[in-house]
Amino acid sequence: MTLDLEEHVAEAPKMGRKRDHTRDAEILEATIDVLAETGYDGMTIDMVAARAKAGKATVYRRWASKGEMVIDAIACMKQSDVDFSNLPDTGTLRGDLIAMIKPPTIEDAERKLQVMGGLVSMLARSPELAEAARLAIVEPRASVNRFLIQRAIDRGEISPDCDIDTIVLVGPSMAAHRVLLLRKPVDREFLISVIDGVVLPALGIRA
Amino acid sequence: MTLDLEEHVAEAPKMGRKRDHTRDAEILEATIDVLAETGYDGMTIDMVAARAKAGKATVYRRWASKGEMVIDAIACMKQSDVDFSNLPDTGTLRGDLIAMIKPPTIEDAERKLQVMGGLVSMLARSPELAEAARLAIVEPRASVNRFLIQRAIDRGEISPDCDIDTIVLVGPSMAAHRVLLLRKPVDREFLISVIDGVVLPALGIRA
DNA sequence: CATATCCGATACTCGCTAGTTCCGAATCGC
DNA sequence: GCGATTCGGAACTAGCGAGTATCGGATATG
Structure with missing residues (x-):
């Protein structure tokens, strides 16, 4: 529980993350990370939210279900081609x-x-x-x-x-x-x- | 405990099932079937028991956990080489x-x-x-x-x-x-x- | 400062599944 | 046939995770 606070060093000049990243993209990246580490079945929304330093509600404000979020995350991987x-x-x-x-x-x-x-x-x-x-x-x-x-x-x-x-x-x-x-x-x-x-x-x- | 008495003879020409199969082997085969169809995470002990026409308790009398049953099932696949x-x-x-x-x-x-x-x-x-x-x-x-x-x-x-x-x-x-x-x-x-x-x-x- | 909005966190509900227990019935050894 | 054993089934417990609701606080704007 309350796993890693591994790297919130990284300053973070207030609310800002990268400018060119929307909050959505950050969450999708966290999704990919968790997916790679634990697989779909082992992945929980809480894991993703924690990794993105977001609340579970924030996730559900953007996607209707775990499945839709994962499909979105995979689809956006394609851009790094x-x-x-x-x-x-x-x-x-x-x-x-x-x-x-x-x-x-x-x-x-x-x-x-x-x-x-x-x-x-x-x-x-x-x-x-x-x-x-x-x-x-x-x-x-x-x-x-x-x-x-x-x-x-x-x-x-x-x-x-x-x-x-x-x-x-x-x-x-x-x-x-x-x-x-x-x-x-x-x-x-x-x-x-x-x-x-x-x-x-x-x-x-x-x- | 729960030591296998793996091959108490075979026999049992009763209404039974295949003669040359012990009950253990039947359950392990059902495990393989369910595994192929739904994967490890989607598999439930009830599915396996139902497919083997057995009770869940019968399964737990032989293996201490789902994980051990699956490992046994995989290991016994090797014999069909x-x-x-x-x-x-x-x-x-x-x-x-x-x-x-x-x-x-x-x-x-x-x-x-x-x-x-x-x-x-x-x-x-x-x-x-x-x-x-x-x-x-x-x-x-x-x-x-x-x-x-x-x-x-x-x-x-x-x-x-x-x-x-x-x-x-x-x-x-x-x-x-x-x-x-x-x-x-x-x-x-x-x-x-x-x-x-x-x-x-x-x-x-x-x- | 005032207000409207969005966020993160927390605390729920609800369903599902691993694992346990119990019991009547079927089976086996003799 | 007759006990001893094992079985199938079902009820039960406990914990986890999806999804929901709520709330205090931070942000933006004027």
Whole structure:
């Protein structure tokens, strides 16, 4: 009870939080945090309110139920997506894929997978949530892979005959499996094994 | 106390149920069923008891808590493993992998994945459960793949330089991803895509 | 300062579920 | 058949969490 007062150092010049954040967004971020740590079923509104330094009533003034709040939180995760104009362009597919392995990117990915893990049991009960989660978590990663592979095809690095739709899911699937089922970290070594041991060979690039 | 007298014979040809099943096993099977359908958090002892046509008290006479019952149920799933002497041996790796795609096998796999999905949120809270689930669900499938690939190496069909440990997880990972995150069926078409589009190419076998 | 508004906190209600207890009935060992 | 045991069912307790209502205080405005 009365858990962490971990960081209300951080001054907080009166009521202000970040200007560009509405109170709603702060609560949704707290929702994502709790979701990643305890999962949907283990999450309580009180936990979210406490983490956002808000009252439970404040939460219910904005969303009608726990379920709606979570769907909103997932949907707003999508905004933190990578933008395609900032992707690496090293000249080789391997270079691009390796360049994707950098702290902010993989930590963000691991966090998203933790959230997804907390939602799994709910996906069957709420198709709406399932779709929101797919759009926010699964699709972005696959899209990046598809883009990088397509560019490699365009420059003639790999054959256009490969099964792109299946291959773009190799990385995301194995990362999800490792985090959610094996509960091991998705570290650089693992990702390089997937790239060099599966993805590139499958595309006809021998190590 | 509450020591299991796990196998007081079998018998009981009375009106009973399956002959070769003790009451414990029946309850554990019901547990697995409910787990697959509603997940750990959604599962109630009453659901399990009702499905096993038992009283709640009967359940608590055998296990001290819901958690212990589930761990027992998962552990006993392991017994339905494939035995290696019954694996296909068609002469080619592709033939073997395709031969694994048959109704009883893939339905069993899909069911195991549903159970795993219902456990995901609990794995973080119970390392004991996580280990039981890994042994019962993840490991058997990887072992079969490892065996088939090793045999292909031994007969000279594929190079011994491939990253076996990573490749054996491609199928299980992508199947889990599809069932749990995408909520699509693991059908024959999908599995063939994985085999022909990823696994075999990654092993140097061009389609 | 006065007023209207929104916030955080607290204290409820209500339903649900883990776990317990009890009892009549069915079953087993003999 | 006849006790001893176990079973299924149901009633009960206790605690937790969603959702609601209320209230004192802080903010904004003029």
